Amino acid sequence: MIQTQAHAVFDAAGPFRRTEIERRELEPHDVLIDIKYAGICHSDIHTARGDWGPVEYPLVPGHEIAGVVSAVGSAVTRHAVGDRVGVGCMVDSCRECKPCRDGQEQYCQKGNTGTYGAVDRYGQLTQGGYSERIVVNEDFVVRIPDGIELDAAAPLLCAGITTYSPLRHWQAGPGRKVAVVGLGGLGHMAVKLAHAMGAEVTVLSQTLSKREDGLRLGAAHYYATSDPRTFEALAGSFDLILNTVSAAIDIDAYLSLLALDGTLVNVGAPAEPMTIHAFPLLLHRRSFAGSTIGGIAETQEMLDFCAEHRIAPEIELIAADRIDEAWERVLASDVRYRFVIDISTMGRE
Template sequence: MTTVSAYAAPAAKAPLERTTIERREVGEFDVLIDIKYAGICHSDIHQAREGWGEAIFPMVPGHEIAGIVAEVGSGVTKFTVGDRVGVGCMVDSCRECDNCKAGLEQYCTQGAVMTYNGVGKDGEPTYGGYSQKIVVDENYVVGIPEGIGLDEAAPLLCAGVTTYSPLKHWNAGPGKKVAVVGMGGLGHMAVKIAHALGAEVTVLSQSLRKKDDGLKLGADHYYATSDPKTFEELAGTFDLIVSTVSAPLDFGAYLGLLKTDGALVNVGAPEEPISFNLFSVISGRKTLAGSSIGGIRETQEMLDFCAAHGLGAEIELIRADQINEAYERVLASDVRYRFVIDTATI
């Protein structure tokens, strides 16, 4: 075992504090990564505060990890020391179910092993990227291409693939009208990726406060959802709506913005249950769906796509002792658009 410094939540809703954790020794197929940067995802806050249910403490959050390979096991073939690599939301899965075999490890029927707030196959809790090092099986590590800074790449490991996956699955591209609900950590990447895919992109945000940013990042149109006229003007407009917000929506109103056979896909997960009238989907043969991150193969595809199109996250780099302040600022929508921890400060 190797002792490394980390930031952890000792209990639900408690401030994160500096501590140490143990990382396993490098096994035959393991990769030891010196973590350079770790993004702060809204998911980290939900879990550290038990918004999504009972959690495991102490908790070291962080599933947007970018770093450098420091050591590899004797059986590793995909990576060598010095490689630029990333780790996303999961670090293992059963590898045997149909979903795993199809490259959809995020939907493993036995349950994927999450990067943190999970339990590994050794029965030990998993600890995430708010730390100096991590040991991960090579099959759950991806390469970060040259051309993307590691700091701007870190949020792609969750925010990037979480939006790329539904955009690809629902065929966003030329001739398609795509709306992105929310202009935050996930939303700003959805705008960039949808634009790069060739879709006509509209941002639906509570206000016009971030309109200039949205247009700069690739949106063709920008509307305020606080204005009732928005829903009248845009009725029946979109082929696909990707909702990135983690607050309950008026789903009837948003479903009304879809064309026949359109889909409203949720990648943000509110803590509260939602309700809607089924006639909102029956009328127009519409789909209300969800999507969760992406498999390892698709995560690599997303990184390669982003590198080819010069896409990285818009970030604010912070020290580790600013994590608790950053959490409050995320909740206040006071970040443009992703906090990234410089792990050298842990």
């Protein structure tokens, strides 16, 4: 087994402690990656604190991973030592069901294998990117284009693809009006991507405190949802609304902002249930949908799109000993707009 340093939580209350974990020896199609940077996603917090169900501890979170290939298995053809690569939210799937065959591994009918907190085909609990090294099958490793810095690439592996996939699926582009609910880690990427696709973008945020940022990132309009007049002024306006927040919202109110045949897509995953009434859907043939990340091919497409359009997340780079502080700041919405851990600091504590 390959030994590597990591930061783990040992119970739902935390805090993080440095520990040593084991990675499997390379199988023929495996890639060993020296992790350089790992993004902090709100999902890491939800998972580690048991918001979405029981957790097996110790747990090493992290599914926004950017690094460099340091070794490859004997049959690897997609990657070579020295390649700049990334790993996102999944590290395997059944490979046999129709979604997998169609390149939609994120919707594997048997359930894809999460980068952390899942049991892999070897019967081992997966551990994530808050660590120095990881072993992943080559089919679930993507290439990071030269035009994207490694630290900025990390959040693209979740925040980037989570917003890119629904924008592509629901055809954001010229002539389409897209609203983004929330301007956080996901929301700020949604604004950048939708703008680059040619859509007219509006940010819907609780207050106007980030209005200057929103317009700089590519939004044409910015409204405060705490003002009831916003919902009156924008009724029936949007072809697509992307809800990126991880808290329950008044779905009916946001459905009223959709035009005929418009769609509200939830990509935020609050722990609390949300209610919805039928009439806002029925009367204007609206849709309420969900979306999660993207397949491996689409993730590579997203990275290439970001490189072509010079799109990168806004990040705050932190040392490994500041993860607990960063998590608290995420919960307080005190980050613009994604924390990224410099894994090289893990050995300096």
